[in-house]
Structure formats: structure tokens, C-alpha cells
Amino acid sequence: MPDRILVIYGSYRVDRLGIRLANYLVRGLSQRGAEAELIDAKAIGLPMLDRMYKEYPKGTVPAAMEALAEKIRSADAFIFVTGEYNWGPQPGLKNLTDHFLEEWFWRPAAVASYSAGRFSGVRSGTVWHGILSEMGMVVVSSTLAAGPITQTLDANAQPVGEGGKALEQSFPRFADDLAWWTEAAREQRTRRAPPY
Template structure:
């Protein structure tokens, strides 16, 4: 069992990513992981002015968010693709923190209504998570035509994704276990 933070990437009114993120949450819980579900829509964070570590009196909501990120042993961002990159809402949420992410893996899930499944956003997130000190696992999980994979109620309709997600989470868990073991022996800084 590990503590995993799942980040929702979209705050749009008709967002499809919430179904993807809830499905990822369910799949992690089926593997006995504790999931911190981080939805920028619920956080209502202002545009970043100061990082958490620079704040004198952070809000209780921000303190709770920091605790989730700090206590997580791995991260799964679920990102849409906007203009060949990730969403500003996801980037804003991530940027409040830095050291909290160090030496813990990330595994990127992307989606879009088109055929390319948000792969440009996934590549941008690789750079972002590398800078946060949370290297991404080699695989990413892309969902093209997301509106045909999940129905209007958020239920998975294409069962081939259950097999794909299993392999993806196997790889992610391997990295979570490896980096958790290494952190227990100390970190370079």
C-alpha cells in the first residue's frame, strides 16, 4: 500500500478528465492504495504569487494540500491538452510546492477528444515533474477519443483500458517501491 496523489487537470464545466481521474482513483484503491484526490476546482487556488514555503499564513486548504503532496509516495496527473501543453489550472496547483515532490515518481495520464490523446501535454508534464524532482516513469497512459471511452456518467465503456491500466500501474508501483526504498536510506539532499 502506498499514498498516491491523483491530480485532476481540468476545471472546465464539461470536463471529461474528471471521469478519467475517478477511474484512476478506483483502480489505485483496488490495489489497496490510499488516494489523495486533488481537484483544482475544489481548491479554488488563486494564481500563484508566492510558493507555500514563502507564505507566512497559508490557508487551511493550502496546508491540507501541502500535507497530501508531502505525504504522497507518487503522483498521477490526469491532464487534458490545451494548445499543445497541460492546463494552467494543473500547472498552477503543482507550482505551489517544490521540495515536497523530491525523489518520488510520477506517472502521467493524458486524454483528448482527438486521436493524439494529449501526448503533447504529457511531454510538457515530463519536463515539469523532472524540475519538481519527481521523475516520470518511462510509460505514459494516453486516452484518445475520451468521449468514446467513458460514457456521460463517467463509466468506462471500453474494457480494453482495464488491461492497459493494469500494466501501467504495475510499472508505476515498481518505481514507487524502488524510490521509497531508496528514500529510506537517505537522499542526496
């Protein structure tokens, strides 16, 4: 059975460059045999957080939120693709993530970051480790950082230049790390129910 991995992207900007990294990841994971799906926060369009998924009375959850909750529950693992806004996480990605809680539990997550500059969004990526851990996910130690993004991936999410070469070299370890934890978590869930 292939690993079901959600690649979650959260930029709402008009000229979204991080979508290149999200598409690169979906393609790369698919080529490795995973069932990878892009979850685009802007396309889903959840409102600013007022009520979490679990706080809606039964039968009143907005359709887009219900569909996403089901995808999260059925996923084996997650990759959060984050840009960096003033050294912090993108509000669109954080907003989507915060609509759910228990749905994320007991699965691994990985962080891939990007930026227009040479720091590749790593300051935001570091923040996401704590956020995702608090939300019940095991965050793998391998990270992926792409930047400057336009000198790493072209508009078709194809690697270019030295940045692209570095990304291609880093991706296998990143994907292997996530795959190891994905298998471990899936096997553990078949042997023993989570403690809560």
C-alpha cells in the same frame, strides 16, 4: 502498507470530461490495494501563483494550501491527469503544481492524458515529463492516454467501446510501473536520506 497515491486533476472547465479518467484511476488503483485520493485543483481553488507555499511566513499559509502541502509530503507517488490546451498543459493543473517544490521531491510520478480527439492529449503529456522531472520527481516511462474521452469512458468512468478496451489493457502495465518505482523510492528513503 498500501501505496498512498495522489491523482491530481486540473481542469476548471464547466463540462469537465477528464474527471472521468481521474475517477477511473482512483478506482483502479484502489482495487489494486493502493490508497488513492483525487486532488481536484478546481475544488481546492488555489489562487494564481503569486507566492509559493515555502514563501509564506510561518502561520500565514492559506488553509487549503497547507492541507495540500501535507498531503503531498505524505504521498508515496503521484499521477497527473492532464488534458491538452493548444498542445500544452492545462493552466489549472500547472498552477496547482507550481505552488509547491520541495514537497514533491524524491517520489515517482506518472502522466495520464486525455482529449476529445484521437491524439488523447499525448502532446501535453509529453510536456509534463520535463516539468515533473524538473520539480524533483522521477517520471515513469509508462503513460496512459484516453481519447476520444467520451468514446473511452462513460459519465460514471466505466470503460466503453474500443477506447475503453484499450484503456483496460494499458492500465495494468501503467499501474505496475508506478508501483515498482513507488516501492523502490520508499525503500531507498528508509535506507538513506535524500542528498538534499
